[in-house]
Amino acid sequence: MEIKTLDILPEKVIIPLKQHIGAVCDPIVKKGDRVLVGQKIGQSEEYVSSAVHSSVCGEVIAIEQCANPDGNKVMSVVIQPEQSDERVEFSSSQSLSSDELADIIKDCGIVEHYGAPTHAVLRPKGKKIDIVLINATSSEWIGGKYKNPEEYAYQMMDALKLLMKTSGASKGAIVLRTDDRESIEAFDGIKVDNRRIVVAPLVGGRKLDYYYKEQGSDVVVVSQKRIYGKKILNFFTYNVTGRKVGSGCDPTDVGVAICGVKSAKALYDVVHSGKPYYETVVSLEGVDGKTDHIQVKIGTLFKDIIEACGYNGKIGKIIANGVRTGVAQYTDQVPVTKGTTRITLQKPEHVLIDESTHCIHCARCVDVCTVELLPSRIAVMADKGQFDECRKLHIENCIECGDCAAVCPSRIHILQFIRYAKQSIGLAYEGVPSESASGPKAGSACGGE
Amino acid sequence: MTYVISAPPHKKERIDIQKLNMGKIIALIPLCLVAIYFFGVPAIQLIITTVLAAVITELGIQKIFKQKVTIGDGHAALIGLMLALLIPPEAPLWIPVFGGFFAIAFGKHVFGGIGSYIFSPVLVSWIFMRSAWATHMTALSLPNTGQLSDLILESGAGMLVDVSPIALIAGLYLIHKRYIEWRIPVSFFATIVLIPQTLLFLSGVYGLIQHGVLNPLMYLSQLFAFLSISPELPYAMVGVLFFGIIFLATDTPTTPVTKNGRLIYGMLCGLLVFIYGYFGNYVEGTLYGIFLASCVSSFIEMNTRPTSYGNASFIERIYGRIKAKVPESLKFEVIK
Ligand code: SF4
Ligand code: SF4
Numbered sequence: 001m002e003i004k005t006l007d008i009l010p011e012k013v014i015i016p017l018k019q020h021i022g023a024v025c026d027p028i029v030k031k032g033d034r035v036l037v038g039q040k041i042g043q044s045e046e047y048v049s050s051a052v053h054s055s056v057c058g059e060v061i062a063i064e065q066c067a068n069p070d071g072n073k074v075m076s077v078v079i080q081p082e083q084s085d086e087r088v089e090f091s092s093s094q095s096l097s098s099d100e101l102a103d104i105i106k107d108c109g110i111v112e113h114y115g116a117p118t119h120a121v122l123r124p125k126g127k128k129i130d131i132v133l134i135n136a137t138s139s140e141w142i143g144g145k146y147k148n149p150e151e152y153a154y155q156m157m158d159a160l161k162l163l164m165k166t167s168g169a170s171k172g173a174i175v176l177r178t179d180d181r182e183s184i185e186a187f188d189g190i191k192v193d194n195r196r197i198v199v200a201p202l203v204g205g206r207k208l209d210y211y212y213k214e215q216g217s218d219v220v221v222v223s224q225k226r227i228y229g230k231k232i233l234n235f236f237t238y239n240v241t242g243r244k245v246g247s248g249c250d251p252t253d254v255g256v257a258i259c260g261v262k263s264a265k266a267l268y269d270v271v272h273s274g275k276p277y278y279e280t281v282v283s284l285e286g287v288d289g290k291t292d293h294i295q296v297k298i299g300t301l302f303k304d305i306i307e308a309c310g311y312n313g314k315i316g317k318i319i320a321n322g323v324r325t326g327v328a329q330y331t332d333q334v335p336v337t338k339g340t341t342r343i344t345l346q347k348p349e350h351v352l353i354d355e356s357t358h359c360i361h362c363a364r365c366v367d368v369c370t371v372e373l374l375p376s377r378i379a380v381m382a383d384k385g386q387f388d389e390c391r392k393l394h395i396e397n398c399i400e401c402g403d404c405a406a407v408c409p410s411r412i413h414i415l416q417f418i419r420y421a422k423q424s425i426g427l428a429y430e431g432v433p434s435e436s437a438s439g440p441k442a443g444s445a446c447g448g449e
Numbered sequence: 450m451t452y453v454i455s456a457p458p459h460k461k462e463r464i465d466i467q468k469l470n471m472g473k474i475i476a477l478i479p480l481c482l483v484a485i486y487f488f489g490v491p492a493i494q495l496i497i498t499t500v501l502a503a504v505i506t507e508l509g510i511q512k513i514f515k516q517k518v519t520i521g522d523g524h525a526a527l528i529g530l531m532l533a534l535l536i537p538p539e540a541p542l543w544i545p546v547f548g549g550f551f552a553i554a555f556g557k558h559v560f561g562g563i564g565s566y567i568f569s570p571v572l573v574s575w576i577f578m579r580s581a582w583a584t585h586m587t588a589l590s591l592p593n594t595g596q597l598s599d600l601i602l603e604s605g606a607g608m609l610v611d612v613s614p615i616a617l618i619a620g621l622y623l624i625h626k627r628y629i630e631w632r633i634p635v636s637f638f639a640t641i642v643l644i645p646q647t648l649l650f651l652s653g654v655y656g657l658i659q660h661g662v663l664n665p666l667m668y669l670s671q672l673f674a675f676l677s678i679s680p681e682l683p684y685a686m687v688g689v690l691f692f693g694i695i696f697l698a699t700d701t702p703t704t705p706v707t708k709n710g711r712l713i714y715g716m717l718c719g720l721l722v723f724i725y726g727y728f729g730n731y732v733e734g735t736l737y738g739i740f741l742a743s744c745v746s747s748f749i750e751m752n753t754r755p756t757s758y759g760n761a762s763f764i765e766r767i768y769g770r771i772k773a774k775v776p777e778s779l780k781f782e783v784i785k
Contacts, residue, residue: 071454316452317454317455317459318452319459323457323458323459323460326457327457328452328453330452331452348453352455352461358563358564360466360469360702361564362630362701363701363704364627366708367708374706374707397757402457406458406460407461409464409465410465411465415456415458
């Protein structure tokens with residue numbers, strides 16, 4: 001797969017000071033300052049936070065609230081780039097201790113695509129991680145950055161080791177997608193520590209533990225079928241390791257840290273070249289259904305990317321991060337952030353305007369649901385505000401993939417109902433200690449096999 | 450430039466209620482054509498009057514109650530068409546008019562319209578008329594699939610729907626396209642075939658016992674009963690049964706939404722239809738059986754709700770149920 005590099009001099013780039021879950025960074029540059037490529041422009045004292053870096057060389061023209069692809073406004077540094085690639089000195093730093101690695105991860109702004117800062121995932125406060133997973137199921141961008149697939153595989157294995165070292169975990173795994181032949185071939189047969197890697201499929205009751213034992217190794221590569229969704233982590237953890245994550249908990253509660261390919265690659269780069277996280281690859285899905293993979297600097301505006309790719313017809317909708325769960329943008333003046341993976345354009349005539357009618361109990365939503373819920377029932381209960389009923393129907397398992405709403409012939413906005421109910425449940429139990437009998441974690445301590 | 454913003458998903462399958470209903474109507478057209486060929490003008494009259502009566506009733510009700518008019522979605526027309534196929538062609542014309550009206554008004558709208566009814570409107574109306582005007586509603590003859598050609602053109606047909614079981618083949622395409630879900634038809638059909646065959650097997654075994662046979666091989670050989678066709682089956686394999694399996698039992702609001710629930714519902718339909726058919730006839734047995742099964746559909750649904758991640762085994766589920774009944778104070782936890 002070919003990856004283009006966006007090679008333009010945009011009018012301005014907008015770098016949000018918060019591209020992660022956690023505290024907003026404080027800017028450490030002022031308006032009028034000249035910044036270099038890779039220069040740190042924001043950082044925070046908080047543990048759950050991640051530094052941001054300038055991706056261009058230029059002048060800071062403003063520090064203000066700017067639109068963000070999440071749909072809200074975030075304090076951002078606006079930089080006017082100049083025709084220069086002057087960059088700060090990157091120094092590679094190999095053979096680091098675990099603590100130093102964690103510091104570097106925070107300092108170089110490595111975050112997961114789902115938002116959490118990587119160091120906070122690997123070393124959560126008060127929890128112990130014993131398995132590190134690299135989720136490579138949605139990595140559609142192997143080429144480009146790597147000379148050949150083998151290099152990709154080796155780098156991933158190295159990165160996995162670094163991640164394990166950082167977290168102190170003894171085991172690790174890379175999870176591929178069963179239908180992604182390119183990656184599976186890349187990993188199949190490579191040699192790591194004098195041992196041939198065999199990509200093992202996760203089928204039936206065979207989870208990670210089985211393969212650790214079978215292969216007699218602490219690092220394995222497995223493959224599973226494609227799943228996608230916004231809140232996929234808990235289900236992913238269960239699928240891969242067999243550990244059930246209680247509601248209101250996250251995988252780190254059961255000792256599992258999940259990292260993405262992007263952050264793994266970023267960590268590899270940091271350690272080997274000292275280059276912080278300021279570039280990323282996004283897929284641009286155009287109106288004609290063609291998809292381009294483009295390497296862009298973080299902070300580049302959607303508008304510039306769209307123009308550079310030569311789409312100039314009328315656009316009805318711009319969607320960040322996929323048509324199933326992504327956020328529709330109200331302006332094209334939003335920047336690519338560390339969490340942006342995909343930009344989708346729709347023609348005005350393809351924009352859906354749907355009116356819900358009555359549920360006809362056709363059960364199409366039940367049949368598509370990956371986690372075996374009854375979306376139609378949950379939607380009804382959420383609509384009535386009976387959130388406790390929703391919890392009885394295991395609403396917390398929903399991975400927010402949006403399949404149910406996509407197949408509904410009555411056009412019921414099931415996903416919206418589910419999100420609304422989840423949010424309300426979250427608010428209702430905010431501040432209630434998790435041990436209390438009626439809290440969302442009642443009866444199920446986080447964890448368990 | 451302005452952009453549309455809305456909640457995800459931003460791309461959906463192009464499927465809606467209208468398409469589902471139209472698909473079913475189209476699948477029924479071959480059967481209608483054969484019926485018209487077979488019964489002539491009365492069949493045309495019957496079909497047209499019932500459909501018109503149903504559609505006009507829906508239009509009237511929605512106008513009177515100031516609801517959104519939904520005759521365009523084809524649901525009323527579909528109900529009318531299905532009902533027409535279940536009325537004997539000799540019936541006087543006011544029967545279909547009343548039937549169409551009753552199905553829509555009392556079968557559908559009294560319960561709250563599309564998606565809210567608990568019994569298929571077609572069956573509600575049919576059963577009402579069957580009880581009220583038994584003479585008009587009893588078909589002149591009962592079909593019996595004696596030979597294979599009867600599957601193509603049934604000579605004993607008394608109602609439009611029985612004329613040609615093979616004309617319902619388009620229903621299989623609907624199942625394939627998932628306009629109709631496969632679980633109910635499959636489990637329904639399997640049950641209706643397996644019960645008579647099992648009875649045949651059991652009666653064979655019973656006969657051997659009565660003769661005091663001790664050789665176990667003889668008993669085993671009775672398993673071949675599953676290969677021969679039980680005398681019950683030709684009575685069962687009639688058009689109305691296939692129609693019931695594909696179109697009536699799968700009327701979505703009357704079926705459970707859970708996956709296992711649908712399988713059980715199909716089996717229950719099969720069982721009830723068999724019981725009725727065994728002691729009565731399969732034409733009415735199908736209709737009454739499905740109607741009765743709808744009564745317990747929500748009970749089935751409540752008891753087949755999936756557990757978390759849907760992976761609890763049967764024993765785990767029982768354990769969970771018992772655990773839920775134990776009072777909180779008696780529970781203890783292992784402290785790590
Ligand atoms: S309920 Fe809907 S959004 Fe949630 S997991 Fe099931 S199909 Fe996906
Ligand atoms: S897909 Fe829509 S109409 Fe069908 S059962 Fe689910 S919510 Fe109801």
